Amino acid sequence: MRGVRTQVKQPADPVERHLAALADALHGPARAKRRMLDDMRHGLQDTAAAHAESGVPYPAAALWAVREFGSVRELAPVCQQELTIAQARHTARAVALTAPLLVVCWLLLRTAAGSGPILPPVLHILAAVGTATVLLAAGVLAATGALARRLPALVRLPQAVAWGGTAASTAMAVTAPALATCAALAAEWPLLCAGVLAAASHATVAPAARACRRCVRLTHLQPTRVTSPPAR
Amino acid sequence: MKTDAVRGHLDGLLLAVLEPGPLHGYAIITAVKSRSSGALELRTGTIYPALNRLERLGLLRSSWQTTGERRRRCYELTDAGRTSLDGERAAWREFTAVIGAVLDPAGPHGSPA
DSSP: OOOOOOOOOOOSSHHHHHHHHHHHHOOSOHHHHHHHHHHHHHHHHHHHHHHHHTTOOHHHHHHHHHHHHOOHHHHHHHHHHHHHHHHHHHHHHHHHHTHHHHHHHHHHHHHTGGGOTTHHHHHHHHHHHHHHHHHHHHHHHHHHTGGGGGSOOOTTHHHHHHHHHHHHHHHHHHHHHHHHHHHHHHTOHHHHHHHHHHHHHHHHHHHHHHHHHHHHHHHHHSOOOOOOOOOO | OOHHHHHTTHHHHHHHHTSSSOEEHHHHHHHHHHHTTTOOOOOGGGHHHHHHHHHHTTSEEEEEEEETTEEEEEEEEOHHHHHHHHHHHHHHHHHHHHHHHHHOTTSTTOOOO
């Protein structure tokens, strides 16, 4: 029996084909990526239209626009750098979003602190993770926004966010079942609520941290290489 | 002029062509080409991540505008962008004066012997 080969249909328009290849090579927050590709689409369409207006037939005009624009190999690294920073900011926002959950979680644990020997260490871990991640998130949002004009380029910042977010989500993943077990043993509802909040924090941060790790990996895999456009 | 030579100055070039008013991506590219009389060779795709970065840094702001039948994202300088452009110009003048004085001592930047 012959195997079934799945073939992805390539767009016929050179502009769309180029953008589809670029989209495949880039990773980052969907909104930021779509916005960048939309901007590029408009630029390519305008360039192709300008060539077509000077008398070049459309397919050749579109091909010429694509060639002037730069190859995927040339553009992906510079685009990915920006998308990696966008993803780091997205991850930092996800971490910041869990701050209120962690505070409530910590307060619930304090009220139930006498319920078992495991609680004091969990309380300290939670306080440390909560404080560290919120400080990291605030620092990243400030350092990659308007404040970045006054700071040296912090190349390792997305990496710090990726691994900081991973550490926070792992801590939450460990804390949640520990609290659920304590809640079952001590029959204390605040512990169960704290466990649910820890699980919710993990569910919020883990996908964003994973996406950030992927973007950081891609940024390191793609060395920046920009050459001059071809002579007409 | 090759792309490698342009790369370090891309931010300044983009800020400079946006000084008179808002432009969309393709208009920015044609403005750079026109101001340099076509001497600057640039992979046009590289300006989009650069515009993105300048907007993130608060040097540009963008909005949708309709030009003809097309809707395009247009970029314009913010106050911080104008200040940054002034800084880029001052740094460029200082740089060319210093290098000019070394390369061409008899030229306008050269010191009298």
